[in-house]
Amino acid sequence: MQILKKPFISRSTKTGSAAIPCMAIVILMALPGMRAPFQETSESKANQVKAVFLYNFTQFVVWPQRIFNSKTSPFVIGVLGENTFGPYLNEVIESEGVDGHPIVVRHYKSITHDVDECQILFIDKSFPAVKQAIESLKGKPVLTVSDSENFMRHAGMLRFYIEGGKLRIEINQEASQKSGLEVSSKLLRIATLYRE
Amino acid sequence: MKRQPDMCSIRWVRTATPLLMCIFCFNAHTVRSQDLEVKKLKALSMEELMEIEVISVSKRKEKILEAASAVQVITYEDIRNSGVTSLPEALTLATNLQVAQVNASQWAISARGFNNVLANKLLVLIDGRVVYTPMYAGVFWDVQNLVLEDIERIEVISGPGGTMWGANAVNGVINIITKNTRETQGLYAEAAAGTELRGLGSLRYGGKVSNKLSYRVYGTTFRRDNTIFRDSIEATDDWQIAQTGLRLDWEPTDNDAVTFQSNFYDDRPDPDGDHPVVARGSNALARWNHSVSERSDFQLQLFYDKTWRDFRNGFAEKLHTYDIEGVSRLALGKRHILMYGLGFRMMDHNVRNLELFAFKPAQKSLYLYNAFIQDEISLAKEKLRLTLGMKVERNTYTGFQYQPNVRLTWMASPSQTVWSAVSRAVRNPARIDAEFFLYFAPELPFIAGSDFQSEKLIAYELGWKGQTHHNLTLSVSAFYNRYDNIRSVEPGPPPFGIPVTFGNGVKGDTHGVELSLTYPVTSSWKLRLGYTYLNKDLKLKPGSADMNNGTAESNDPNHQALLQSTVQLFKGLRLGTVLRYVGRLPEPYISEHADLNVSIALKVTRRIELTVTGQNLLQDHHTEFIPNSPEPKDIERGVYGKLICRF
Numbered sequence: 001m002q003i004l005k006k007p008f009i010s011r012s013t014k015t016g017s018a019a020i021p022c023m024a025i026v027i028l029m030a031l032p033g034m035r036a037p038f039q040e041t042s043e044s045k046a047n048q049v050k051a052v053f054l055y056n057f058t059q060f061v062v063w064p065q066r067i068f069n070s071k072t073s074p075f076v077i078g079v080l081g082e083n084t085f086g087p088y089l090n091e092v093i094e095s096e097g098v099d100g101h102p103i104v105v106r107h108y109k110s111i112t113h114d115v116d117e118c119q120i121l122f123i124d125k126s127f128p129a130v131k132q133a134i135e136s137l138k139g140k141p142v143l144t145v146s147d148s149e150n151f152m153r154h155a156g157m158l159r160f161y162i163e164g165g166k167l168r169i170e171i172n173q174e175a176s177q178k179s180g181l182e183v184s185s186k187l188l189r190i191a192t193l194y195r196e
Numbered sequence: 197m198k199r200q201p202d203m204c205s206i207r208w209v210r211t212a213t214p215l216l217m218c219i220f221c222f223n224a225h226t227v228r229s230q231d232l233e234v235k236k237l238k239a240l241s242m243e244e245l246m247e248i249e250v251i252s253v254s255k256r257k258e259k260i261l262e263a264a265s266a267v268q269v270i271t272y273e274d275i276r277n278s279g280v281t282s283l284p285e286a287l288t289l290a291t292n293l294q295v296a297q298v299n300a301s302q303w304a305i306s307a308r309g310f311n312n313v314l315a316n317k318l319l320v321l322i323d324g325r326v327v328y329t330p331m332y333a334g335v336f337w338d339v340q341n342l343v344l345e346d347i348e349r350i351e352v353i354s355g356p357g358g359t360m361w362g363a364n365a366v367n368g369v370i371n372i373i374t375k376n377t378r379e380t381q382g383l384y385a386e387a388a389a390g391t392e393l394r395g396l397g398s399l400r401y402g403g404k405v406s407n408k409l410s411y412r413v414y415g416t417t418f419r420r421d422n423t424i425f426r427d428s429i430e431a432t433d434d435w436q437i438a439q440t441g442l443r444l445d446w447e448p449t450d451n452d453a454v455t456f457q458s459n460f461y462d463d464r465p466d467p468d469g470d471h472p473v474v475a476r477g478s479n480a481l482a483r484w485n486h487s488v489s490e491r492s493d494f495q496l497q498l499f500y501d502k503t504w505r506d507f508r509n510g511f512a513e514k515l516h517t518y519d520i521e522g523v524s525r526l527a528l529g530k531r532h533i534l535m536y537g538l539g540f541r542m543m544d545h546n547v548r549n550l551e552l553f554a555f556k557p558a559q560k561s562l563y564l565y566n567a568f569i570q571d572e573i574s575l576a577k578e579k580l581r582l583t584l585g586m587k588v589e590r591n592t593y594t595g596f597q598y599q600p601n602v603r604l605t606w607m608a609s610p611s612q613t614v615w616s617a618v619s620r621a622v623r624n625p626a627r628i629d630a631e632f633f634l635y636f637a638p639e640l641p642f643i644a645g646s647d648f649q650s651e652k653l654i655a656y657e658l659g660w661k662g663q664t665h666h667n668l669t670l671s672v673s674a675f676y677n678r679y680d681n682i683r684s685v686e687p688g689p690p691p692f693g694i695p696v697t698f699g700n701g702v703k704g705d706t707h708g709v710e711l712s713l714t715y716p717v718t719s720s721w722k723l724r725l726g727y728t729y730l731n732k733d734l735k736l737k738p739g740s741a742d743m744n745n746g747t748a749e750s751n752d753p754n755h756q757a758l759l760q761s762t763v764q765l766f767k768g769l770r771l772g773t774v775l776r777y778v779g780r781l782p783e784p785y786i787s788e789h790a791d792l793n794v795s796i797a798l799k800v801t802r803r804i805e806l807t808v809t810g811q812n813l814l815q816d817h818h819t820e821f822i823p824n825s826p827e828p829k830d831i832e833r834g835v836y837g838k839l840i841c842r843f
Contacts, residue, residue, distance in 0.1 A: 046490075049245055052237045056245075091234045147450075162450045163378070163407075166246055190242050 049167050050147070050160055051088040054120060057143060057158070058098045062182040063119055064141050068101060075101040078118035080108045081127030116140045123148065123156070130154060141180045152194045157181070159194070170194050264583070264605040264615035265357075266659055266673035268292050268712050270350040272375070274724065277762040277772035279795030279809030281393050281418075281836070284337050286344065287370065288776060291726030291758045292354035292710045296778070296821035299829040300423050301338040301435035301465030304821045307354040307368025308677065309706050309730050310750040313823045317623055317651075319357065319365035322372045323457060325481050325499045330543050330562050331513060331555075333364060333626035338465040339475050339503065341439050343398045343416050345384055348375040354710060355675060356655045358599035358621035359585040362539070362566060366621045366653050367677075374457075377402055377410040377445045383843040390836020392811065394419045394434075408447050415440040422469075423829040424817055431829045432469040438462050451487040456480070477503040491527035496520075512548040517541065533572040540565055545627060552635040555627050556645060564624075565590045570601075581605040593625040594650045612662040623651040629683065629698050644688070646697035652680045668715040676707045682734065683749055684742035701740025702749070706732045720764035727757045751821070753779035753788070768799040784822040790814055805840040 054077055068075075075098040079085065093103040098119075108115055111133050115121060119141070123133050125148040134144055134154045144151075147160040152172050157179070159170040171191040176183055237245065268290045280286045284303040288295045294311040296304045306315040316333035319326065320340070327340055350372050357365035380402040388396040395418060402412035419436040441459035448454070463475040481499035488494065499519050506512040521539035528534055541564040547555045570585035583603040590596050603617040629648035635641050659673035684701030687693035708730035715723045731754060734746040742748075757777045764770050772795040780788045795809040810833070812818065817830035 045248065048234060048237055049248055052234065052240075052245060053242070055238065056242055060242075088234055092238060149449075163447070166248065168246065187242070190246060 046162065046167060047085050048088050051085050051092045053160070053167070053169070054089065054122060054145065055092045055096065055103075057120060057145070057187070058096075058103060060184040060187040061143055061176075062184070063143075064180050067119065067141050071100060073101055074104040076104055076106055076118045076120075078106045078108055078115060078121040079124065080111070080115065080121055080133055081124035083107055084124055084126075111136050116142060118142050120145060122146065123151070125149070130156070137179075139179060143176065143179075143181055158191070168192065264581070264603050264613070264617065264659070266292060266354045266657065266671070266675070266710050268352045268354075268671075268710075268726065270352065272345075272347055272349060273762070274760065275344050275347060275350075277770065277795065277797075278760060278774045279772060279793055279807065279811065280344070281388070281396065281809075281811075283340050283342055283344075283372070286347070286350060287352070289724075289758065289760065289774070290350070290352040291712065291728045291756055292352055293368070293370070294730075294752050294756070296781075297423075297831050298821045298823050299431065299467050299469075300420050300433040302467050302823075303337045304751075304823075305335070305337065306750075306752075307352070307370075308675065308708065309732055309752040310367060311752050311821075312750055313821070314628075316626065317364070317366035318368050318370065319361055320370045320372070321361075323374055323455075323481065324483055324497055325479060325501060326517075326519065326541075327501075328364065328517075329503070329515060330545055330626055331515075331547075332628045333623060336475070336503070336505070338435065338437070339461060339463050339477055341416070341437055341461060341463075342372070342374065343400055343414050345386065345398070346374045346380055346400065346412070346414065348373045348379070355617070355657050355673070356599075356601070356619040356621035356653060359568060359570065359587045359601035359619065362587065362589065362599075364623060366623045366651070374443070377412045377443050378404075380412045381410065383841075385841045386838060388836050388838035390809075390834055392421045392832060392834030393836045394421050396836075396838075409444065411442060411444045413440075413442045421832075421834075423831055425827055426817075426819065426830055428817070433466045433829065435463075435465045437464065453485045455483045471508045473505060473507050475503065475505040477501070488526075492525065494522060494524035496522045510548070510550045511553060514546045516544040518543075531574045534569070535572070536567075536569040538567050551638060554633045554635075555631050556633055557631070560592075560627065560631070562592045563590075564592070579607050581607070589622075589624075591624045591650075593630055593648070597622045597624065597650055611664070613660070615657075615659045615661075617655070617657045619653075619655045619657075621653045621655065623653075625650060632698075641695040644695035644697055646686075646699065648683070648698050649681050649700045651682050651700065654678045666715070668713065670711075670713045672709065672711050674707070674709045676705065678705045679703055679734075680737075682746075684736070684740050684746070685744055685748065687741055687743060696743065699740060699742070701737050701742045702734055702746045703737050704732065704734035704746070706730065722762045724760040725758070727755075729755055747783050751781045751783060751786075753781055755779035770797040770799075771795075772797070778820070781821070784828075786819050786822060789818050789820075791818070803842050805842075807838045807840070808835070809838070810835045 058075060077093065089105050093105060096103050111129065116137055120143045123130055123144065123146040125146060130146060130148050130151060131154040134156055137144060144156045145158045146156050151159045152170060155172065155175045157172050157176045161168050161170060169191040171183065171188065172194040173183065270286060270289045274289055275286045278289060284295060284305060287293055287305060292307055294306050294309065296311065298304055298313055302313060304311050304313045304315055306318050310317050314332045314334050320335050322340065327335055329336055350370065353369040355368060357369040361369050380400065381404065382402055384400045386398045398414065398416035400412055400414035404410045417438040420434060422430045422432055422434045425431055439459060439461035441457065443457040446454040458480040460478045461476065464472040466472040479499065479501040483495065483497040485495045486493060501517040504514045519541040521537060523535065523537035525533065525535040543562040545562065546559045549555060549558050566587060566589040568585065568587035570583060573582045575582055585601040587599040588596060599621055601617065601619040603615065605613060605615045607613050625648045631645045632643060633641050633645060634643040656676045657673060661671040663669045680703045681700035682702035684699045686697050686699035686701060688695045708728065711727045713725040717723055730752055732752065736742050736746055756779055759775045762770065762772045774793040777790045778788065780786060792813045793811045794813060795807055797805055797807040799805050812831055812833045817832045819828050819830050822828040
């Protein structure tokens, strides 16, 4: 291996001038972050796909029969906290049903006493009391779903997360079984299992 | 520099050949958050839902159908199934490129013509890092080496990309994207040996530190046999390289993706066949993508690249490139997607001159500043998209340059897109254009530096893309390019006409059509078809006395075509065939030729695969390109076998 016989002239000190454009770039790039949040945040593809998954869960999870008061009682998908789905969730479940029970969407701003009337409760990651929400549903046949990072640690059942730009689902099978829910193998196959 | 007087000694020309042989990039395409119809999503299975790209960090992967440009994509499968063994060979799979092998380690590669060993109108990026030498505004292909297994895809965009990608993206952009380390977990080992590819070995290991942080490390080396002269005498230009590197991918949150990669290589090409050139380099790149909100994201990228090349005849060059760029994108209201960016690059180029062969000054720092803004406007219920873009660039040689672009895209139906664009692009001077000196004797120059100007292009493009319900995808694009200020070699003052200088004395136009088709005939049989027609009409500008009469900058075929077929014969046995046709090159004349590559892959077990590949099967040997001075070298038929293990 031949090394340089003659050392090259060392690099000129002019590189110092690089600092200014570099700074400008860093500042410029930080700008969007400082802007006021957009009024609409519900346009994303991720939220559309999440909405469709919530509907899919109605088909791939089995709830105990006794949860419905009558044959016409609705199947309730609740959204706790900010409605990041916009109109999508309603579009997805429109005129759909589960075993003859029409699916409806209800929005909750806080943990009210009727939250346990839901069959699926989606807790938005911006909701400040995720842990309390899960605890209030302990032992009840409500499928809890969230995109909050700490959701599984608090015994949440299904969590959406994003990996490589694609939506992924994590499942806490122990938590769902404790609540009397039966998750189909098809859903289990595509989900990653949560282990404490 | 053809037809130059024979006065200058062969030795200098030989030195000059490998030698004589931009500038802002960013890794994102124009993208839009095309809302999927909820009904369509509902019809998908859960597995299919999980395949949808949902967040903006990777929105770069714009759907090919929606991309309003002439892009051909070479996927990992296309590369693997074809049996190609190097990056330049892989590029032959895109017919919107002119690719010709010159000798064992050199290639001439261009898009939309102007192909030459010193081709200078193409921008090449490897994972966002611009590989470019300011010495001649081209690419040293012998040091652009990758483990082909780690390539996710190669996007070949023909046509100007100056507004988005920056100077030097005059005729096209090659964007090589390697796999995320999540996709390359475990151990991969390959070993190959054959008649032309004498030996190749790669080892890669991918692991995970946590769910959010994964990595891979690799090492690869190969040795390639000599080419031969036309009389079948060995050319002693064999080539070897060793390279190692790593990549890290970290996704600390759902909205952030950080990539770090670094490579080192030691390359021994020997294009002249008398003494191996020593080329060594290292590079490091870091990139951060962040989604600020659903409607805004940005990318910040830094890289450093060092190359050193010793021609072993006294001449050597060293280049340090420092680059930083930022791109931000935000949706404004319902109609606008605004994108803007800033970039800065410093290239410190240092040569060890010979007495009679010199770049003056020997050391030069080149600064490139750029800013760009682009607005993508949705019109007519999102059926129509108007994109207006402008890049302003300032380079050391010619100051401010402007590269605007107007693009109209019409999504005629969900399966058909019609697009049209008008763009201006420039090729900034390289050191060879302005600062190169070649002497007969000390103080008696044959070639002298000059006040070279930027080369300019105005391009008009029209394209159509469509997909049938059988998933047959067809893309056709037509272009008409008007060039000005193309490089010429101008004689010096009388009586002797020396020193000659590089001028901007050639102008003219080119037009052509590019066609590409992919067709999954059945679930186990896939076809790719490509065809390119190119016609050039270059002439001298008034006042120019170009010594090559406008022909020196390019040697391109009028027609080229490719048919690639991959068949899964039965479980575990795959047959890949590539038939390639390249029309005749006018000057120096090379006759048309067709080539056939056949690759058979047998999956022995889940972990072990064997392949046997024959390359250039139709002739014993053939010429692909004749460089300016040394004797032409021929590429021989080759056969190699490869063993792959995955754990």
